[in-house]
């Protein structure tokens with residue numbers, strides 16, 4: 558089974574690039590290849606023109622790429638602060654040379670709250686387990702985590718899929734704020750109104766490949782859907798990746 562087959566992908570500085578495509582088109586697989594969650598058999602990834610190779614998701618995080626995955630956004634049983642700091646827990650200063658140091662819960666809670674407040678995600682207490690939150694708030698925690706730690710690239714795979722209109726609007730606002738801070742965001746989404754609201758460019762994925770990149774100011778929603786399903790052909794420029 559080949560989920561990605563010679564897919565081109567280009568992300569530019571401080572842009573929101575939407576990635577759209579039918580179910581099974583290979584969007585998540587493409588993103589997993591960029592974040593070390595899946596190792597491609599061939600091809601190369603360049604960051605600022607330099608080749609990079611990720612053997613696992615930690616490699617990509619070390620390189621500043623932070624991702625909200627479609628399927629494993631948060632750990633429900635852990636509290637909010639622990640979710641924000643998942644995999645990069647703060648520890649107290651221990652005796653020099655100590656191998657195990659105690660978690661610094663207080664620092665994590667304070668910092669998590671600061672990050673949430675920064676991005677205007679309202680939550681009663683960061684000590685609350687994530688399973689007690691609504692779908693939108695959970696997504697908010699996952700998004701805040703990426704925004705707090707992503708230094709180079711933010712990737713979100715269907716961040717609004719489980720959300721209501723108001724909550725989706727919040728996530729779209731967060732995406733805008735992240736871009737306005739100068740970080741590029743890759744947004745995988747089926748929600749065309751959301752895509753058209755926030756995207757600077759739209760990457761259309763079809764049958765495991767990039768079919769086109771279009772400018773949302775030049776194409777409307779029904780044209781983009783037609784390109785996505787193969788009902789319409791892109792222009793030669795769009796096929797080559799756009800202007």
Ligand SMILES: Nc1ncnc2c1ncn2[C@@H]1O[C@H](COP(=O)(O)OP(=O)(O)OP(=O)(O)O)[C@@H](O)[C@H]1O
Nearest residue numbers: 558559560578579580581582583584585586587627
């Ligand atoms: N772990 C896996 N093992 C084998 N095949 C897989 C695996 N994950 C995905 N696939 C296959 O790869 C193809 C692309 O899947 P992928 O999840 O990338 O699609 P997608 O565009 O993200 O779809 P969706 O819109 O449903 O999220 C599909 O045909 C899928 O069945």
Ligand SMILES: [Mg+2]
Nearest residue numbers: 584585586627
């Ligand atoms: Mg997917």
